[in-house]
Amino acid sequence: MKFNQSNIKKAKKYLNKNTCIGVPTETVYGLAANAYSDLAVKKIFKLKKRPKTNPLIVHYANINDLKKDCVINEDFTKLYKKFSPGPITYILKLKKDSKISKSVTNKGKSLAVRFSKHKIFKKLLSQLSYPLAAPSANISTRLSAVQTSDVREEFGSKIKYILDGGKCKFGLESTIISLTNNPTILRLGVLETSKIEKVLNKKVSFKLNPKKKNAPGQSNLHYSPGIPLEMNVKKPKKNQAFLLIKKRKINFYNYFYLSKINNLSEAAKNLYTVLRKAKNKGFKSIGVEKINDTGVGRSINDRLKRASKL
Ligand code: TXA
Ligand code: MG
Helix, strand or coil: CCCCHHHHHHHHHHHHCCCCEEECCCCCCEEEEECCCHHHHHHHHHHHCCCCCCCCEEECCCHHHHHHHEECCHHHHHHHHHHCCCCEEEEEEECCCCCCCHHHHCCCCEEEEECCCCHHHHHHHHCCCCCEECCECCCCCECCCCCHHHHHHHHHHHCCCECCCCCCCCCCCCEEEECCCCCEEEECCCCCHHHHHHHHCCCCEECCCCCCCCCCCCCCCCCECCCCEECCCCCCCCCEEEEECECCCCCCCCEEECCCECCHHHHHHHHHHHHHHHHHCCCCEEEECCCCCCCHHHHHHHHHHHHCCC
C-alpha cells in the first residue's frame, strides 16, 4: 500500500476535531480517537455499542510518549525490545498524572498499550500530539475488520473517514499480556506465547476467560459472524458453509478455503474474510474443519470457540 500524505492529513483533521476514524494496523483495523479526549473516546463506545466497562487499547508512536502515561518495568523492556512495534499488547500500570481519558479504562488503574508496525498508521501517530485509543473496528461481539470495505460494512456512514492501509498483514488480533504483576496472557493472538516465554526466560500464566462478564479481558461470545458456527466438522450439513484448511477432492458446492496447504498463518489471515463471505452469501450456518491446535492455530481455535457461542 502506497503511503499518501494527503490521506494522513485528512485523518489528522478528523481526529483533531474529536471525530472517530478507521485506521489500519498489521493485525486488524482499529476504530481510533484521541485517547486524551473524553468526548472523542465516548464516541468509540457508542459507535461500537461496547459496554463502557470494557477498556480500550491505546496506540503510541514511541516509548517516550508511553512513559508519560504508564509505569514500565523490566519484563516490559525485554518484550518491547524484541517484539515492538508488532502484534503484542501490554497491560501496564497507569500513572496517577496520566492524561488518558478516564473513559478509556472505565476509571481502572491499568492501561492496554500497543505499538503498531503498520507504516501508514505509524506515520499518522508520529504526527499527532496525543496517542490513539483504537479497539478493533467492528460492532461489539462481531467479526473484526481486515480491510476498509469490512469497516464500512460494520459502521456504514456512521464513520466519516477510513484511512486506507490495504489488507491487514496478519488478519488476527494482537496477543495481550498483562505485566502489572507476574506476566499473564489475557488473549491469544498473532504472537506465539512460547516466543514470549523465551524472551522473558520464564513461564507465563494464562487468564483467557475471566469470570466477570465484560470485565477487562474477553466476554465469551465474540468474533461472531452472526450465524451459528460449529468446529471440528467432518461433513457439512445442508445450507452450511464449509471452511477447509487443506485441499481435498470434494463434491459439495459450499466450501471455502482458509488455506489449501494447512498453513496456519495463511488461515489466520483469511479467517475473518472467509467468515464474512460465508455469512454474506446467505448460508444459515458455518462448519469449520478441525484446525491443528499448535502455534497460531491455537489463536484461530480460540476465536472459533468464542464465535461458536451464539
Ligand atoms: O490487534 C489488536 O489488538 C487490535 C488492533 C486494532 O490494535 N485491537 C483490538 O482491540 O483487538 P479490542 O478492543 O477489540 O480488544 C482489546 C481487548 C479487549 O478484550 C479488552 O477487554 C482488553 O483488550 N483490555 C483493554 N484494556 C485492558 C486492561 N486495562 N486490562 C485488561 N484487559 C484490557
Ligand atoms: Mg475486538
